[in-house]
Amino acid sequence: MITTTSGTGPCPQCGATTVSVREAMPWCAGCEWNLDGYDRVRQAPEFGWSWVDRRTHRLAARLTGQQYAALVGRPLDSTGLGVAGMATVLVSLLLVAGVLAMVGEAIGRMLSWLLSRLLFAGHLLLVVTALRDSQRAEYLADEMSARAAGTAGATGLLDVLLSGESVALVVRQASRGGHGPATWRSGVARSLAGSGERLPLLRQLSLREQVSLFASHPPAGLRHRMLTARARQDPRVVLTETRAERIDAELARHYQRVSRAVAWSG
Numbered sequence: 034m035i036t037t038t039s040g041t042g043p044c045p046q047c048g049a050t051t052v053s054v055r056e057a058m059p060w061c062a063g064c065e066w067n068l069d070g071y072d073r074v075r076q077a078p079e080f081g082w083s084w085v086d087r088r089t090h091r092l093a094a095r096l097t098g099q100q101y102a103a104l105v106g107r108p109l110d111s112t113g114l115g116v117a118g119m120a121t122v123l124v125s126l127l128l129v130a131g132v133l134a135m136v137g138e139a140i141g142r143m144l145s146w147l148l149s150r151l152l153f154a155g156h157l158l159l160v161v162t163a164l165r166d167s168q169r170a171e172y173l174a175d176e177m178s179a180r181a182a183g184t185a186g187a188t189g190l191l192d193v194l195l196s197g198e199s200v201a202l203v204v205r206q207a208s209r210g211g212h213g214p215a216t217w218r219s220g221v222a223r224s225l226a227g228s229g230e231r232l233p234l235l236r237q238l239s240l241r242e243q244v245s246l247f248a249s250h251p252p253a254g255l256r257h258r259m260l261t262a263r264a265r266q267d268p269r270v271v272l273t274e275t276r277a278e279r280i281d282a283e284l285a286r287h288y289q290r291v292s293r294a295v296a297w298s299g
Contacts, residue, residue, distance in 0.1 A: 042059065044061035044063070044064060044066050045066065046061065046064050046066040047061060047063055047064045047066070049061055049062070049063045049064070051066075051067075052234060054231060054234045054235060054238050055075075055238070056075075057072060057075055057238055057241070057242070058070055058072040058074075058075070058241075060237065060238075060241070062233070062234060062237060065237060065240070068094075068237060068238075068240045068241050069090075069091055069094035069095070069098075069240075069241065069244075070091075070241065071086060071087040071090040071091065072241060072242070073086075073087075075242060076090070076241075076242060079245065079246070079247065089246055090244065090245070092246065093244045093245050093246045093248070094240070094241070094244050096165070096246075097168070097240075097244050097248075097251060097252065097255065100165060100168060100169065100251075101251065101255050101258070101259065104169060104172055104259070105258075105259055105262050109169070109172050109173040109176050110173065160246075160247060161246045161247070164246070164247065164248065164249055167249045167250075168248070168249070168250060168251045171249070171250050171251055171256070172251065172256065172259050175187055175191075175256050175259065175260055176259075176260070176263070178190070179260055179263075179266045180266055180269060181268070181269055181270050182268050182270065183266055183267050183268030183269075184260055184261070184263075184265045184266045185268075186268055187260055188257050188260050188261060189225070191253045191256055191257045191260075192225055192228075192232055192235075192236075192257070193221065193225070194253055195232065195235045195236060195239060195253050195254075196224065196225060196228060196232070196235065199224045199228065200221050200224065201295070203217065203220040203221050203224050204217050204220070204221075204295055205295050205296060205298065206220075207220055208292040208293075208295055208296040209296045209297070213281075213288055213292070214281055214284075214288050215281070235254075236253065236254035236257050236258075237254055238254070239252040239253045239254040239255075240252045240254050240255060
């Protein structure tokens with residue numbers, strides 16, 4: 034169950050009342066103070082040492098924010114490798130060179146420990162820089178989605194992903210009552226409509242809980258902001274009732290299988 038609480042104390046940065054959703058560590062909805070904080074209770078460890086995870090989380094938050102700021106005011110179409118792409122190529126070459134480096138047996142034994150650590154560090158750097166490009170590509174994919182379905186449709190999908198707990202509950206209850214996809218959709222629509230106050234907070238919370246050096250996607254909240262910061266687009270593809278019925282008919286057996294699976298899950 035999603036709960037929203039306030040009155041958790043004033044923001045030390047702007048003085049506004051801080052908020053919390055889903056018992057998360059409080060933050061300021063106005064200036065977004067503490068959204069880059071590491072919530073050890075709610076976030077899975079990545080390296081296993083809390084002090085390392087805390088620092089890498091803040092680094093990931095800073096890199097993610099910087100990337101968003103750099104992309105929000107310009108076209109998202111690729112203009113070449115970019116800094117992350119060039120760094121990925123360079124680190125890849127260095128890793129290959131390290132693996133191929135023909136030393137003597139005695140020297141090799143002396144340097145094997147150091148070389149293995151250097152290669153591991155190079156691997157981490159390669160993953161982190163490559164995923165910066167992956168996240169930029171995800172912003173572009175969202176924009177392409179908005180071109181097809183319209184800005185409202187694309188941002189609505191992101192809100193559904195953010196509300197996974199509520200959506201799962203709606204579908205589960207409808208399935209237990211023997212209702213199909215039409216009821217699922219109407220139930221989800223009602224759930225989102227009733228989440229007007231919570232959704233902005235869930236978008237903000239994603240900036241903390243979905244950020245990682247190893248995340249292939251930007252936080253859903255930043256993806257939502259990226260779309261709404263751009264010119265609003267009307268849908269080029271509109272799903273009519275007739276087409277929706279045809280799609281439901283084609284997927285009927287899959288709906289039935291999913292319905293049985295989720296009816297008594299959770």
